[in-house]
Amino acid sequence: MATLFAGDARTAIIASLSLCGAAVAVYYAKRSTVKLPLPPGPSGLPLIGNALDIPAENFWLKYKEWSDQYGSDVIYLSIMGNPVVVLNSLAACKELLETRSSIYSSRPNMPMMNELIGFDWHFGFMPYGDEWKGTRFNFLIVAKFVTHFSVEERRKMFQQVFHPTRTEFYRPKLLKAVRNFLIRLLDDPKDYFAHCRLLAGAFILDVTYGIDVKNEDDIYIAQAERGMAAMAAAGTASSYMVDFFPSLKYLPSWLPGAQFKREAKAWRKDVTAMPRDCLRFVEDGLASPSVPFAVGLEILISTNRNGGIPGRVWPPYCSRSLKNMMMITKRRRELFMTYLDPSGSDTTVSSFKTFFLAMAQNPDIQKKAQGAVDKVVSELGRLPDFTEYGTLPYIEALVREVLRWRPVTPIAVPHQVTQDDVYHGYHIPADSTILPNAWAIAHDPALYGPNPGVFDPSRFMNASQTEINHDMPMGYEAFGYGRRICPGLHIAVESVWLFAVSVLAAFNVKPADGESESENFGKYTSGMLIHPYPFELRIVPRDPDAEAMVRSYD
């Protein structure tokens, strides 16, 4: 979906060339003061730079090709005078986004995402700064107004509430969502894509806000899905010309070149409703004595200095938390609610679908993985659960391979560097958009072994194929790097793990008749988030016992 000139923006280029002149003049004036060369890259055209060199689809492949061609892991592009630096190696990502994270953790200005579509409430797209910090460490949203909390206390609270070991927050809900998914798979295997979406959306909404989603038609799910479609299209910071010429946002929607404004308007309704409706749900819940447990509420309560959470006696703490919440502005309350927003669901869905694709394309690997699961659970007479987490090395390798083979976010999410910098003798100009090429890194044979395009979990195993090879990177390139690294990483990995191990224990998966020959089988969409195109599968219970086990959770 993401194209460099999505909508009618080509027309907008012409309209904006005049604006461009000034920007380019300023940019080159600044550049000439710097002695060091810029990183290498294609030379581009006057004024528009490399805007036309970047393919509309799978641009990460082109970035890697340029990286090889110019013999540099870091390449430089100019798009309408805007500097863009692509990092094509893990070493560059670690050095710049992690070691130098104090200056590489901002986000580029994204007028399409933030101002026009309305994602300015989402801390994933906020520039680095106090508001982002406050929202990421979401307890701050309440605690900030209870001024006696020190930074250290706030940090501690965050760690308590969102520590990866605090699995009791989400594992029971994840288990429930996966078990419901398995029953749907039994009843209606053809519609497995929809069941995957429902599973991921229902889990995130339940764990975050305590919303109990019943079916695919649920209003929160539908809203989040439309919102995520907008994010996938506009989140690359390079899909729309308005990202390079913010003044284009003032064009009237009816102009022929302003298709992007009409698209934004259509998306905006859902995108702005997402935090508002979830906040309303939680506020209503706070007033009720039978409020369902949710991470958002837990954080709210744990930030109450006199409250704490022992025994979770809801009513007194809730009323106090409610008071705290009412003291803060509407915007801050909405930001608070985006702590674990539904964007986590669309990314995880993509990995679920990749798992199905990999199993359908690789029957031998499916068999081997089923064997690994059977060894542990066949005598237990139940489906696997988190008791088995950490005891199945081949399944762990398979999950890593799912995430590596088709990284959900091939160029992660763009960062921005906030001051001039130097890397390997190259000048990295302040305010450059920084694109970590997660795809190139995930397919680097120096990191992940030969044939990186082949799905092969054994690449993550040791030489004797008995344990995970801990000397290897974990395959998590799609989660980004440094201070902005995905805070949902652990939840995502555990979700894919439980999903995979449950499906493998109960079902056989193969392509529907003739599907392997269909043109789109195995192909993916392009954009900030990628998904496989729909493909038909035959998903059948492995045997009557497996079916009975799944039904026993009905």
Ligand code: HEM
């Ligand atoms: C396979 C699943 C997932 C993938 C591939 C993924 C990928 C990413 C990436 C690439 C980033 C940006 C990192 C950077 O800038 O360097 C990100 C940020 C974020 N992710 Fe995820 N994510 C996934 C699941 C989740 C889940 C399950 C949640 C919530 C429970 C979540 C919540 C977030 C949030 C809130 C941010 C913004 C962080 C910030 O800007 O400070 N993600 N994710």
